[in-house]
Amino acid sequence: MEIIADSSNLKISKRPHRKSKLGCKTCKQRKIKVRPNSVLLDQDLNFVDLELIHNFTTAVYMTLSTDPLVRQMWRVSVVRLALKCDYVMRTLLSISALHLAHQRPERKEALVARALLYHRLASREAMGLMSSLDERNAENLFLFSLLTIFFALASGRYLKESAVVWESAFPDWTFLLSGACSLIKLLNARIYDGPLLPIIRYATERFFTARDETSAHPENLENLRKLIGSNCRDENLLDIYNYAIDELRHPLSLALHGGGHRMDIMDMFIWKYFVAEDFLPLLKTPETNQEAVVIYAHFCIVLGKLESQWWLQGWAKHLISQAWALLDESYKPWIQWPMEELGWVPPQ
Known part of the structure; x- marks a missing residue:
């Protein structure tokens, strides 16, 4: 589909360029012949794209983090990088x-079509x-990966039946962070000191904040750990499951304490960062990895506490319902606690 932006013709006049012995140095260097009284060609301004840039720098950036420095990064540094890179x-x-x-629901059809087109080209x-x-493109690709996670989350409400988001039992944004992880490692390997540093520093800060939280409900995850330990006979898988549970304990602590008011968007990404390599791929084959689905259902509690963000609304209950549908009858009781926390009731 080709999207044509709203536009307005603008004619810019140029002062007459009078000839001189020396002439214009720039024109001479470029061997351009300039006629007196020449004017620039008419050029169309893409007002929809200008509106989108304005919207990003006045509203969207505020929804991508709660940290002032990270917000400033999205509003200024990221836009500067984007001006030098088409796909970003x-x-x-x-x-x-x-x-x-x-x-603006009345403009939804045209705006969603434009969003899909732009992201497909990017x-x-x-x-x-x-x-x-390599190091030359790692920064832009890391930024693209981060933005794509937000895109996939935000576009999910429009693409529930589309292969763009649903190529497996769980939506693709579940696995997108895996690509960003390798880029983070590449940036850190050279002691990164670029414009995206605020988000890397803030991720480290949130990592330690979650580990300082001691008011969790360990009995719930401890019970889950025992259930999985008594059911799983594969030692390698059991190690992966236990590690995922141990890491989930930290953001879950923040989610359960004080109504989740100390939660930050970054907290859900940190858990996925640590389990991206071994645990998340198991969700692609839920039939043989039912315990992985159960653990992921508990992660939905964390998502539920962050749903004030427009791009995350509805995902927690949708994913818990997806988990319920994928689980065998013997495993369904294992997710009773996250179902209660989210207020989700299975269909009769």
Whole structure:
């Protein structure tokens, strides 16, 4: 589908360029012949894209973090990077378009179509660079990966039946962080000191904040750990499951204490970062990894506490219902606690 932006013609006049012996140095260097009284060609301004940039720098950036420094990074540094990289700019515009569609339902169809088009074009270019990953493009690709996670979350409400988001039992954004992890490691390997440093520092800060939280309900996860330990005979799998449970304990502590008011968007990404390599791939084959589905259902409690963000609304209950549908009857009672926390009742 081709999207044509609203536009307005603007004619810019140029002062007559009078000839001189020396002439214009720039024109001479470029061997350009300039005629007196010449004018620039008419150029169309893409007012929809300008609106999307304005929307991102005045509204969207506030919804991507609660930390002032990270918000400033999204509003200023990220936009500067996007101005130098087409696929980053298109991804940024696609998220802004989805946000505007959320705010302006009467324009939803056109804005969602534009968002999908821009992200498809961005992905085509970015994916071609992933195979030749190096320090020169790691920064832009890392930013693209982060923005794509937000895009996938925000577009889910429009793409529940689409292969763009649903190529497996769980939506693709569940697994997208795996690509970002390798990029983070590459950036950290050279002691990264670039414009995206605020988000890396803040992730470290949230990591320690979660570990300082001691008011969790360990009995719930401890019971889950015992259930899985008595049921799983594969030692390698059991190690993966126990590690995922241990890491989940930290964001879950924040979610359960004080109504989740100390929660931050970053907390859900940190858990996924630590389990991306071994645990998350198990969700692609839920039939043979039922325990993984159960653990992920408990993670939905964390998502539920963050649903004030427009791009995450509805996901917790949707994923718990997905987990319920994927589990055998013998495993369904194992997710009773997250179901109660989310207030979700299975269909009769």
